[in-house]
Structure formats: structure tokens, C-alpha cells
Amino acid sequence: MLKKGTKLYSILTGSCPKCQQESMYTYKNPYNLGNTLKINEHCSKCNTKYRLEPSFFYGAMYVSYAVGIAFAVAAFVISNLIFKTNLNSSFIVIVAILVVFMPIIMRLSRNIWINLFIHYDPSLTKK
Template sequence: MLKKGSKLNSILTGSCPTCQEESMYLDKNPYNVTNVYKMHENCSHCGTKYKMEPSFFYGAMYVSYALGIAFGVAAFVITYFFIGEQSLITNFIIIIATLVVFMPVIMRLSRNIWINMFISYDKDWEKHKDEKKPTLR
């Protein structure tokens, strides 16, 4: 469905940004909230280190904020224009419910987007596996 090697594939599947062979997360289900942030240290296929530095994923908070706004606006547009609900209180409740329901997905997507901003797909990752070169662009 999604072409291997594209950033969109890595972002939506949560796979390693370098080789896209395995999931970065210990539990693929984002709704298992106790494990939503638990990640492998390295990719078992290409050896990419996911946490390149301490507090690397703090930057994902900014991405999470933008995704939250996008989900909230989408919930409002669907409720107001397509369903025809005119009450602002009802729209507000639906926006809050949408953000709560999709919170684990937003958290995972924000991490996936953040790491894919810094690491690119390498189609020749097998050749470069043993080299000691940085994976950042």
C-alpha cells in the first residue's frame, strides 16, 4: 500500500526510518497506554539508534501540539459542517472527546514524524550496517 522507502510509510507504520524493517515500539498497539512510549533502543536489522541523544523526543511535543490542533479542527469541521451541529458547547465537547480518544495515536505519530525529520531511509542499509557513521542528515 505505502511504498517502502517513503517517509510516509515510516511515519504511519512506526517502522525504523533507516531500513523500515521493524517497528520502533515494543508494543505496536498505541492504545496499550502503559507501553505507548516504550521503544527499542536500536533497530535489530540496521542498528539505527532511536534515542540519538538524551531528551531527543522532547521536540516531538511541538509536533504533537500541531497534530492536536489538526485533529481538533477536523473534529470541528466534521461536526459543524457535515453533521450540522450548531451548538458550540456540543462542538467543544466533541473536540475534547476526539483529542482524548486519539491521544495515544497523536503521541506516536508525533514521535514518528520527529525522528523522520532527522533520519532518512537508506536503501543500502545492509552495506552501511557495520560502518561507524552518524545516521543524522
């Protein structure tokens, strides 16, 4: 169960890392492809600024690599070990999974990155 106040809650929901009361993203649907990465300038509840510095989210590219590898490994394990596909079919499954889940991977990476620098403040939820 995801509890407010945990990093995991903020990462998986895309909520403000400081107060966790609203989404960082302008559009909730990550598959709205033209707007997948559009984030608000700041949180309307606690006024936390999301872009800490210019090009802040470039660091999320490194996180995205690790998250993409995790998705690829999971796709390989499921396709090859559970469904007993051959290596060529497993490769196709991996590529398909990465393409289909790319908007989610990009958002998860940004969520992880910002949560490394901004921490939850429980006093903000009592206001």
C-alpha cells in the same frame, strides 16, 4: 498506497526510519497505555539508534501540538459543518476526539520528529 522508502510510510507505520523493516515501538498497540511510548533502543535489522541524544523526543511535543490542532480542526469540521452541531457540542466532540486519539497523536508526533533527522537508506533493505 504507502510505499516503503517514503517518509510517510515510516511515519504512519512507526517503522525504523532508516531501513523501515521493523517497528520502533516495543508494543505495536498504541492503546496499551502503560507502554504507549516505549521504544526499542535500536533497530535489530540496521542497528539504528532511536534515542539520538538524551531527551531527544522532547522536540516531539511541538509536533504533537500541531498534530493535535489538525485532529481538533478535523473534528470541528466534521461535527459542525457536516453534522450541523452547535458550538458547545462541537467543543465536546473535539475534547473527546483528542482524548481518544491521544496515544496515536503521541506516536505520530514521535514518528514525525525522528523522521526529520534520520533518512531512509535503500541499501539496507537489500541485505
